[in-house]
Amino acid sequence: MNKLLSILLLLGFSVSSAQNSSYQMALLKYNGGGDWYANLETSLPNLIEFCNQNLNTNINPEQALIEVGSSEIFNYPFVHLTGHGNIIFNDDEIQNLRSYLIGGGFLHISDNYGMDKFLRPQLKKVFPELELVEIPYSHPIYHQKYNFNNGLPKIHEHDEKPPQGFGLIYEGRLICFYDFECDLGDGWEDEEVHNDSPANRTKALQMGANIIQYAFTQ
Numbered sequence: 001m002n003k004l005l006s007i008l009l010l011l012g013f014s015v016s017s018a019q020n021s022s023y024q025m026a027l028l029k030y031n032g033g034g035d036w037y038a039n040l041e042t043s044l045p046n047l048i049e050f051c052n053q054n055l056n057t058n059i060n061p062e063q064a065l066i067e068v069g070s071s072e073i074f075n076y077p078f079v080h081l082t083g084h085g086n087i088i089f090n091d092d093e094i095q096n097l098r099s100y101l102i103g104g105g106f107l108h109i110s111d112n113y114g115m116d117k118f119l120r121p122q123l124k125k126v127f128p129e130l131e132l133v134e135i136p137y138s139h140p141i142y143h144q145k146y147n148f149n150n151g152l153p154k155i156h157e158h159d160e161k162p163p164q165g166f167g168l169i170y171e172g173r174l175i176c177f178y179d180f181e182c183d184l185g186d187g188w189e190d191e192e193v194h195n196d197s198p199a200n201r202t203k204a205l206q207m208g209a210n211i212i213q214y215a216f217t218q
Contacts, residue, residue, distance in 0.1 A: 032088035
């Protein structure tokens with residue numbers, strides 16, 4: 001059992017039933033000029049609301065904003081990163097993020113579009129010994145409360161490529177899940193932001209709920 005999950009269990013966290021205690025999820029702020037704030041207003045808050053209603057979680061409805069190099073990152077068992085552009089982690093941020101993930105934290109990354117070529121080299125700095133591997137459709141992250149037998153749903157069309165889910169696996173544990181050519185984060189936003197269909201928004205929220213459920217029960 002990882003350290004952060006142990007702490008949550010001591011606080012009374014449960015995926016199956018709401019508890020009096022709550023915890024908070026955070027949006028990760030990074031340097032380099034990329035728009036870490038791309039889905040700031042409604043994306044993660046809508047996912048939190050969906051999980052509280054459908055997974056009976058008791059997540060703080062307000063997202064936190066946390067910098068990659070901050071020691072406060074250890075207060076948040078789940079952090080979310082998104083954007084379109086450049087990302088740069090300095091040496092202190094690399095070590096901080098590595099320690100967070102090894103210690104039991106979970107990172108979800110949603111590529112809005114155009115972030116991939118900047119993201120991959122930075123993740124390699126954090127875990128030079130690991131490769132981003134494609135997560136097979138049989139993996140439990142696709143089969144939590146909601147079943148996605150064909151992997152990630154396609155929310156937004158970018159380059160006419162199929163959606164792919166990648167991950168970093170450290171000592172047998174999936175510590176980072178990265179949705180590519182999918183755009184889950186945009187699918188979580190209010191309907192009028194991108195005019196996504198109700199069906200696509202539902203699929204995006206269900207897959208997001210799977211990620212959260214998996215992160216706390218693996």
